[in-house]
Amino acid sequence: MRAHPSYTKIRLIQVVGFFITLVVVFAALTVMFEMMRSSDVLPKTTWLPALTGAIAAVLVVWGIWWAALLPRRTRALGYSLRPNHLMARQGLLFRHVTSIPYGRIQYVDVDSGPLERAHHLVRLTIRTAGVTASKVTLYGIPTERGQQLRELLIRRADERMAAL
Numbered sequence: 001m002r003a004h005p006s007y008t009k010i011r012l013i014q015v016v017g018f019f020i021t022l023v024v025v026f027a028a029l030t031v032m033f034e035m036m037r038s039s040d041v042l043p044k045t046t047w048l049p050a051l052t053g054a055i056a057a058v059l060v061v062w063g064i065w066w067a068a069l070l071p072r073r074t075r076a077l078g079y080s081l082r083p084n085h086l087m088a089r090q091g092l093l094f095r096h097v098t099s100i101p102y103g104r105i106q107y108v109d110v111d112s113g114p115l116e117r118a119h120h121l122v123r124l125t126i127r128t129a130g131v132t133a134s135k136v137t138l139y140g141i142p143t144e145r146g147q148q149l150r151e152l153l154i155r156r157a158d159e160r161m162a163a164l
Helices: 006-038 048-075 114-118 143-163
Strands: 078-081 085-090 096-101 105-111 121-128 135-142
Touching: 006 048, 006 114, 006 121, 006 135, 085 135, 105 143, 114 121, 121 143, 135 143
Parallel strands: none
Antiparallel strands: 078 085, 085 096, 105 121, 121 135
């Protein structure tokens, strides 16, 4: 199953907010350094205003690129329930597939932030009894399906643990 399409909107709001904050900070630094330079607090030949302005420009370009890839990155999120394990996948350029045996599952948490609640979505965080990849998060799951999935994973984990 893939992440719900509304999850793209949530991620877009988060990414745009983050990049706007960064650009505003660097733009304010540019103005501050320019004012300090014009009032002779900084030497006239200082490169700080140009550097902070260039960083702000790079952040704008990076933010546009990041936002453009969000729909594809969201479609790359998914999971599959198999008879003996849960498969989780993520990543667009560097794809990552994790297989979690039900018997290794220790905790299943259902979380949601304000944007996710507004779109009736949750995140499932699955913690396992391993050292590497001991936590896997499934994003953009409808609320009702998330609760059902949590109960199913806990039940299957209990069954597998009882068999040991």
